[in-house]
Each structure stands twice: as structure tokens, then as C-alpha cells.
Amino acid sequence: MLFRSLDPSPPSLVEVTVDGQPLRLPVGMPLAAALLNAGIATVHRSVRADEPRGPLCLMGSCFQCVAVVDGVVNQRTCRLPVRAGMVIERHTPPLPEEAA
Amino acid sequence: MSVVIVGAGPAGASAALALARCGVASVLLDDNPQAGGQIFRPRGDGTAPLLGHDVRGGTVREALRHNSALIDHRHGHEVIAVYPGPKLWVSAPEGRAYELAASHLVLATGALEISVPVPGWTLPGVYTLGGLQILAKGAATVPAGRTVLAGAGPLLYLVAAQFVSAGVSVTDVVDAAAFPTAGQIAGMARVPVLLLRGIGFERTLRRHGVAIHRRSAIVKIVGGDTARDIVVAPVGDDWTPQEGGRTRLTADVVGMSFGLRPNTELTQLAGCDHLYDAGAGGWCVRRNGAYATSVANVYAIGDGAGIGGVDTALAEGTLLGQALAQRLGATNVVLDAEAREVRRQLPRLAAFRRALVEWSGLRPGIFRAADAATMICRCEDVRARDLDEALAAGIALPRGLKLRTRAGMGLCQGRTCAPAVQQRIADRAGMPVAEVPMPTVRVPLRPVSVAALATLAPEAPTKP
Numbered sequence: 001m002l003f004r005s006l007d008p009s010p011p012s013l014v015e016v017t018v019d020g021q022p023l024r025l026p027v028g029m030p031l032a033a034a035l036l037n038a039g040i041a042t043v044h045r046s047v048r049a050d051e052p053r054g055p056l057c058l059m060g061s062c063f064q065c066v067a068v069v070d071g072v073v074n075q076r077t078c079r080l081p082v083r084a085g086m087v088i089e090r091h092t093p094p095l096p097e098e099a100a
Numbered sequence: 101m102s103v104v105i106v107g108a109g110p111a112g113a114s115a116a117l118a119l120a121r122c123g124v125a126s127v128l129l130d131d132n133p134q135a136g137g138q139i140f141r142p143r144g145d146g147t148a149p150l151l152g153h154d155v156r157g158g159t160v161r162e163a164l165r166h167n168s169a170l171i172d173h174r175h176g177h178e179v180i181a182v183y184p185g186p187k188l189w190v191s192a193p194e195g196r197a198y199e200l201a202a203s204h205l206v207l208a209t210g211a212l213e214i215s216v217p218v219p220g221w222t223l224p225g226v227y228t229l230g231g232l233q234i235l236a237k238g239a240a241t242v243p244a245g246r247t248v249l250a251g252a253g254p255l256l257y258l259v260a261a262q263f264v265s266a267g268v269s270v271t272d273v274v275d276a277a278a279f280p281t282a283g284q285i286a287g288m289a290r291v292p293v294l295l296l297r298g299i300g301f302e303r304t305l306r307r308h309g310v311a312i313h314r315r316s317a318i319v320k321i322v323g324g325d326t327a328r329d330i331v332v333a334p335v336g337d338d339w340t341p342q343e344g345g346r347t348r349l350t351a352d353v354v355g356m357s358f359g360l361r362p363n364t365e366l367t368q369l370a371g372c373d374h375l376y377d378a379g380a381g382g383w384c385v386r387r388n389g390a391y392a393t394s395v396a397n398v399y400a401i402g403d404g405a406g407i408g409g410v411d412t413a414l415a416e417g418t419l420l421g422q423a424l425a426q427r428l429g430a431t432n433v434v435l436d437a438e439a440r441e442v443r444r445q446l447p448r449l450a451a452f453r454r455a456l457v458e459w460s461g462l463r464p465g466i467f468r469a470a471d472a473a474t475m476i477c478r479c480e481d482v483r484a485r486d487l488d489e490a491l492a493a494g495i496a497l498p499r500g501l502k503l504r505t506r507a508g509m510g511l512c513q514g515r516t517c518a519p520a521v522q523q524r525i526a527d528r529a530g531m532p533v534a535e536v537p538m539p540t541v542r543v544p545l546r547p548v549s550v551a552a553l554a555t556l557a558p559e560a561p562t563k564p
Binding site for chain 2: 001002003004005006007028029030033034036037041042046047048049051052053054055056057058059060061062063064066072074078079081
């Protein structure tokens with residue numbers, strides 16, 4: 001596990017979906033932080049080199065934590081609070097030229 | 101009359117509060133869910149952080165709430181463009197956008213961290229020092245395993261000390277700077293409370309048995325899905341990594357960044373003049389003693405105008421707020437004891453800052469830690485050798501390099517890679533980085549959906 005919570009009180013968990021799998025995360029916590037707490041450090045793969053990427057700055061600047069959330073691409077997970085029913089997809093489709 | 105302040109960190113919030121004390125209304129735009137910026141960041145539910153708590157953050161938030169009749173604080177609102185007027189385009193929650201005209205525009209946009217690309221820095225498990233602190237403050241989340249913190253500057257020691265005090269296993273601190281000289285310590289002593297804090301951090305690290313590697317830098321990170329093995333090298337006077345004397349460390353989490361630079365996106369879009377000031381973090385907006393930029397009715401304060409730290413940001417906000425209120429004809433302006441005290445502090449804070457920069461300010465050799473295959477632009481996957489090929493082909497300006505290689509053209513718009521790209525251009529040309537033209541910025545500053553832009557309409561002006 002890369003990260004742990006300092007909070008002694010048990011968080012209030014809600015169910016979300018990550019890559020089609022159900023996962024319970026603390027409601028209201030920034031999604032990037034909740035995923036790190038759940039052991040998920042990679043939130044997308046890079047556009048050309050297809051390398052694993054995850055959050056870097058956690059303040060909305062670097063866009064390394066982007067994922068597809070509820071069907072919307074390029075959502076900064078560090079800025080989205082966890083909500084019940086969120087659908088998160090970590091897969092980034094390759095560029096057309098590389099898929100060909 | 102419509103005063104618009106961008107940024108609800110220490111500078112912007114204190115400007116809004118100073119205006120409100122004089123009876124002047126303002127709109128306070130901020131992209132975060134809560135006021136306070138990064139330094140006063142609370143937990144997601146607004147409560148005090150479990151680590152790195154600064155009581156001033158709660159005080160500022162309480163004061164903003166208390167003055168909500170005069171301060172229209174709009175959280176989650178991101179400025180995506182600035183046009184002459186000045187007029188702003190704002191991206192708001194729920195896929196909405198609007199245009200906001202300002203009679204007076206105060207830009208308090210804060211700082212960005214300086215990242216230095218090294219082989220493996222893109223691996224998950226590597227975060228900026230500020231990013232780790234934001235996780236701790238905003239989400240009570242800290243590294244669970246072995247943690248190595250690296251870079252330079254006060255944040256390195258602050259985060260390390262906070263983490264070990266919270267039981268995080270920080271094994272090593274890797275600092276590019278040398279131990280401060282007697283002269284630097286004397287400069288820092290101009291603000292004794294800040295020097296004592298620094299000494300306190302150092303003691304905490306020693307007490308917890310943290311190994312401190314000075315004049316050293318991480319030059320390589322290796323891992324599978326996440327970071328694991330680290331190579332540390334000694335650095336020379338300009339922080340160029342040396343071949344000999346390398347050591348190996350292992351870690352589950354790596355924190356690494358090399359100080360702060362002003363976020364100049366909005367002052368650039370507003371058309372303000374800028375200058376290069378290494379002591380204030382690099383490119384800064386040019387402003388006069390009253391915090392006015394070269395563009396009429398556009399002001400800049402806090403770290404976004406030049407890195408000065410939280411105390412300077414609070415002071416600049418208070419002083420500008422009072423001056424603006426006076427200019428706007430507020431009759432109940434009290435140039436009170438607080439403002440006089442604040443003004444008295446500024447020279448001491450500036451002396452402290454000079455010593456801090458002399459000790460730990462970014463030095464150009466550190467960028468030589470990247471090898472040919474190192475990713476420089478993480479958004480577009482542009483490697484050092486891609487930049488070098490374009491530079492060898494005679495492209496010498498930031499804009500040309502961006503068009504040729506796509507470095508800086510991705511989702512982050514170059515906010516992360518700009519310092520490394522600028523230094524690479526300077527090295528190739530054999531000139532100081534200060535002489536490389538400033539990187540350009542483009543509208544929209546953040547991705548925005550066409551559907552949101554289609555809702556864009558001028559907001560009805562507020563009555564004075």
C-alpha cells in the first residue's frame with residue numbers, strides 16, 4: 001500500500017466503479033486521494049508512450065491525474081470529490097495514428 | 101464599480117477582507133472548493149487539516165463567511181481567459197461559463213512548484229513535495245511505506261518534519277543545497293520566528309534518524325508500476341550531478357520539487373509587462389510599489405506576482421485592499437495600526453527571502469539530471485532528445501520549439517515542463533535562462549467543453 005489515512009474515525013464509504021469493478025471510497029474526498037488510499041496510483045496511460053501515469057501536483061495544475069469520469073474525458077481526479085455511483089475509467093485510448 | 105479578485109489564497113483573501121472592512125464589495129474567484137489557497141488548505145469538508153494546520157486558514161475562511169454580504173466568494177470558478185477591459189471568462193461548476201467585467205482586477209494566482217525531470221520521474225509514486233502536503237492537508241492521506249523526499253528549499257524540510265512527526269517513515273532527505281552559510285543564516289534571522297521554525301525542522305529530522313544528503317540530487321528513479329529504486333548523486337556548485345559518489349536508495353513514495361515560481365498565466369493574458377527575477381522565482385509581472393501592473397486597473401499580489409511567502413502575501417493583500425478602497429472613494433478607510441505594522445514587516449521579510457534564495461534557489465545544473473530518453477513534457481510524451489533534435493535544427497525560441505515538438509502543448513499547457521524546456525533552450529544557446537523569451541500562454545487556460553462555452557454570456561454588472 002502506497003498511502004494510508006491519518007484519520008482515526010472510519011470514513012463514510014460510497015460505491016463507485018473503476019474500470020468496471022465496484023470499489024468503495026470515502027465520500028467527499030478528492031477522487032485522486034481516495035484512489036491512492038485504495039492502492040490505485042495509476043489513473044491513466046500516457047498518450048504516445050503508453051506509460052502509467054498518476055497524480056503529481058494534486059492542485060489542478062499538472063493534469064497527470066486525468067481519467068474518464070462519468071463519460072467525460074480528461075477530468076482532473078484531484079479536483080473531483082467522490083460521489084456515490086461515479087464511473088471512473090482509467091483507460092486512455094491510443095491516438096489514431098498509433099492505433100492504426 | 102466592480103472589483104474582481106482572482107485567487108482566494110492569503111493574498112487574494114486578505115485583499116477582499118481589507119476592502120470589506122472599508123465597505124467595498126468584491127467578487128472573489130477561486131478554483132478550489134474552499135478558500136485558503138494551498139498553504140491554508142483545509143480538509144475536503146472544511147475542517148482543519150490533521151497535519152500542517154495553520155490557524156490563520158480557519159480565521160480567513162471565517163472572516164470571508166462573516167463578510168459574505170460584501171465578498172461574493174465563488175469557489176470552483178476557474179478563469180480561462182482575460183481580455184482588455186479587463187474582462188474575464190470564467191468556467192464555473194455544472195458546465196457553465198460566463199464573462200465578468202472588472203473595474204479593478206486583482207490577480208492573486210499563487211505559485212507553481214518547479215519540477216526537474218529525471219529518468220523515471222513520470223512513474224506513479226513520484227509526487228511534488230507540495231502535492232504530498234496537499235494530500236496530507238486536504239485528504240488526511242500520507243505515505244504508508246518508505247518515503248524519500250528530495251529537491252531544495254524550505255518546503256523540503258517542512259514536509260519531511262511534518263511527515264516524521266505523523267509517523268511517516270521518511271528514510272532520507274536529498275537536498276541539492278549545501279548547509280546554509282553563516283551569512284545566509286544571519287539573513288534568515290531577520291525574521292527570527294521563521295529561522296527558528298527551520299531549526300526546529302532540522303532537529304525533528306535528526307531526532308527521528310532521517311539521513312540528510314546535502315549537495316545531492318535524485319538522478320534516476322526505477323520501478324515497475326510504481327517507483328522503487330533511486331540513484332542519488334552529489335551535485336556541484338551549480339547543482340550539476342557528478343558521476344562519482346553515487347548511492348542507491350529504495351522507496352515506495354518519492355516527493356520531489358525544487359521551489360516555487362509565480363503563476364503568471366493571467367498577468368500574461370492581461371497583457372502586463374513581465375521581467376525575469378531569479379530572486380522571486382523567475383518570470384514575474386512588472387509592478388510598481390502600489391502593486392499596479394503596466395496595464396491600467398490590473399494589480400498583482402502575493403506569490404503569483406513574485407515568490408515572497410505567506411506573510412508577504414497577507415501583507416500585500418491588506419495594503420492593496422486599503423489603497424484600492426481609498427481610490428474608490430470609500431470614506432471609512434482606516435490606515436490602521438495593522439497596515440502600518442504590515443508595511444514595517446515587508447523589508448525584513450524581503451531580507452529573509454533573499455537569504456533563502458541564496459541558500460536554496462534553483463540552479464541550472466540540476467536540469468542536467470535528464471538523459472536523452474527522459475520525458476520532459478509529460479502531457480505529450482516529448483523526450484529530451486526530441487527537444488535536442490529541434491534545437492539542433494536551429495529552432496531557438498520557446499514558441500517554435502512548442503510547435504515543432506509539442507512540448508508544452510498538452511493538457512497542462514506547459515505549466516509543469518516550462519522550467520526544463522526554458523533551461524534546455526538556454527543551455528543550447530549558451531546564455532542565461534533569463535535571456536530566453538518567456539513561454540507564451542493560450543486561451544482557454546484549462547480545458548472547457550464547447551457546451552460550457554456556448555453558455556458564455558456577460559454577467560449583469562453589480563451595483564456599487
